[in-house]
Amino acid sequence: MFDIAGELHRWLTEGRAFAVATVVSVGGSAPRGPGAALAVDSEGTAIGSVSGGCVEGAVYELCGRALEDGLTRVERFGYSDEDAFAVGLTCGGVIDIMVTPVGAQAPVRQVLRTALSSVVQGGPTALARVVEGPADLLGGALLVRPDGTYEGGLGGLPELDRAVAGEAGALLDAGRTGTVALAADGSYCPGGLTLLVESSVPPPRMIVFGAIDFAAALVRVGKFLGHHVTVCDARPVFATRARFPEADEIVVDWPHRYLRSTATDARTVLCVLTHEAKFDVPLLEVALGLPVAFVGAMGSRRTHADRERRLREAGVSERDLARLRSPIGLDLGARTPEETALSIAAEIVAARRGGTGVPLTDTGTPIHHDTRDTAAVA
Template sequence: MLNIADTLYDWCREDRPFALATVVQVTGSAPLPPGTALAVDADGTAVGSVSGGCVEGAVYELCQQVLADGGTPARARFGYSDDDAFAAGLTCGGEIDVLVQRVHRADRSTLAEALDAVVQGRPAAVAQVVDGPEELLGRVLSLLGDGSAYDGTLGGEREDRAVATQAQALLRAGRTGRFEVGGDTDTCPERLSVLVHTHAPRPRMLIFGAIDFAAALSQAGRFLGYQVTVCDARPVFATPARFPHADEVIVDWPHRYLADTEVDARTAICVLTHDAKFDIPLLRLALNLPVGYVGAMGSRRTHHQRLDALREVGVTKEELTRLRSPIGLDLGAHTSEETALSIAAEIVAHTHHGTGLPLSLGTGPIHHPAPSALSSAARQAA
């Protein structure tokens, strides 16, 4: 639902009744991930999407029906239909489960603060019951800041605490995810399936080396939604004027800056200096940090020399397997912009476990399932 946070915030603030259709599960290939939503207000105004256009008409009608029926939630599954080409279905061949609910006044109040935080760019999450007892279906719990504070209720204090604990881990990881909770006396008697929508600060892209490739990569990184930092020890090259697309330009020794800056599992580190006096201490530190991606620029000869130097300073074999070097995918790139595209493409493929191969050579679904959000988030919380 956070894909339409600005409109939903306005509707909640105006106390406007509306129905919310949320993709709660995806099977096979589908155009949009779980958590994506479409909303329809009492006047028939629609915002958002659940399928990129394939089944919007059917979902719109279902939203109007839920609003007219007094708010009983409805579930619908949409997939490809061979028998009826005009039936509402997904031409991509996958299936999506959609929960349609009327967002009642109490939930609008609970949502408003979290949606406001999202609109303002602050971290927030919304936990939504997508399967369970009918009286709890669609109920929401909003988490603010680091997730330690929450608003709303899913039926009782034990349920709220159990959901908030797991949702907090997802918020830290910046991932939307679904989990099961309850069905026992320690958490709650009713078993609930909860979908957590998260809005975390932008992931960081740390680019070391104030060169032309860095200027192009900073633009690509910003386009992908990263908070981009360019760092170089040479003040004559590390200037904001040379890197207008970077959020910040830092003059410092790369390894010293990295040691003092905040990183997480979504951080991408791109080492473009290909100068051993910068690279070795920087990579020695980077490969021991819990970041998502570490890549280094250079020829294959430079790469092998770099590996030998890293082994000499104690970098382990396991740590070296994390290094993407030479950096980027083989796109036949020549210009700075093409090279930046190859690096950005590798980061995207690495983040989402893509192969980097042409889709025309594959035979399976083109949409990869999201990484196990709860397990990765739980590892970070541990």
Template structure:
């Protein structure tokens, strides 16, 4: 639905009911991915597309029917027909499944907030129930701002917390996809399949220092879905050839580059230079930014000297407390590759509020719900 957010936002602002047809599953060579939507309002106006043309007429009629009758959401499949390639079907040879539902904006006020956030560039993920109890089919819950707030509800607070935890992970990665939750007493009793619509660029990993550890870390960061930037002031070391998994290699003083590049709450900063002339001005700037993670490489002695210099530079203690140094978890790592795993393991644990304990020593569900401190109610969100 986020592909037509601008029009849907206008309809929501006008309290205009509409029918929403969403691709929830594709196979073969279907032309458009899951999450793509077509909508029809009460005046018969249509926006969006789900097939590039070959089944639009049939979906339009179904939208009109659902909109006029007010019937519950329906799921319908379209596929290629060998006997009549030009009948209702996908002439490209693929198959797709579509969920069609009526949306009354007055009954879903959180959608207006969500669509407004999309249009203003805020990272947003919308979880839409595509399989489960009929009373929940089509219902949505939105996670905003990198996982710091949510709006809407799927029923109980326990269910909402479970869903927000799963959706936040996809939002941080900037990915659209399906997730399954519930079916057990530890999460939520009802099993739900959700299609998560995500509006966000991939999160950024900024690695400062063109060293051997950087090559391994950039590779693991790329694997985890980060947009990786390597920055070093030394042009002889900062070359694309040395860091093929980096999306960008920048030759500049680290603190100067950090001051001119974009960061947000999902950005992770890894300082691997362990050279005071680079580290101190860089960390002084980084610790003043609302980023998701800041870590610095070096021995414990290096860390203590670094803290002394940062204090002398006027960095307050509450900012110093955000610095993860020495960087990484204690995995007994020695090689650059093992060190990269150590660093990214700490990043994942920090972002997801993990305990860093072996799962064999942790009781309860192995998938974390979002901590209560991060949960924001719809009323609280609208007052921000």
């Protein structure tokens, strides 16, 4: 539900009663992943989406029913339903959805408000809810923070809350949303539990080196994809707010020096658009030694060959060189800055999701790749 955190937090602040439907798990070609949510308030207003349109009507009705009877329920939709073309996923997928009522007096209300407030403010947060287990545990929620502290509860069992907090904390560390099964060993509850853990972490960074016109277009695309975008250039006349109004940060510094000093992680994307050896080579020496998600550099094939030669002379290993995506971008025949930014973004998405970049018309593989991504619900 973190994908509609802002709207839900406003509803809670206004005192509205609502029901929220959350995707628990998907199979096949389902358009939305775990954590995607649709909410309906007592006036019938709806926000969000769980399927891109395939089952929205049926889920809307389930939310209304949950508001009436106050019961949490999990329903499955998919091509196996007898009325598949009426409410199922006609694209061939299966989707499990949990619908939770959040009335004015619901015990879970304060926990959700705290969790959603943290998400809105950009704080790392995990929310664990029971999706399969004893009926009296459905509808409970446990908010877990990075330091291991937690708030809320699942059935008033301290040992269960501690176990769930540990599992949710592990997914929060990885920035992942998904289901977790607790063993049916009787220590928590007979038969075990299945939990949905939704994680929200700060958006992944995109650092664009080189304050050129192509960078301006890439900044816009990077923001559209949900990145926190920084532009870095050593030339103050070019690295200005007027040229990059949509960037989150503009840094005037030598690129390699800035990269050494700034925080990066396994989700960070580095795009080197300077294509000038005095900037590129020292910058890529640093970049290729970092455990980041993507390192790409702009330039012609001749520039790329010269760049590789210089990097080898600087001592960069063949293994690290193999990580460099250069010339950056997929072959779209791009010419304009906007088209070039699109080609770069397409390669970043393909690398992140495990895609090939081949037209779907020419493939017989599943459209939605089953890869785990640490950027998820931003």
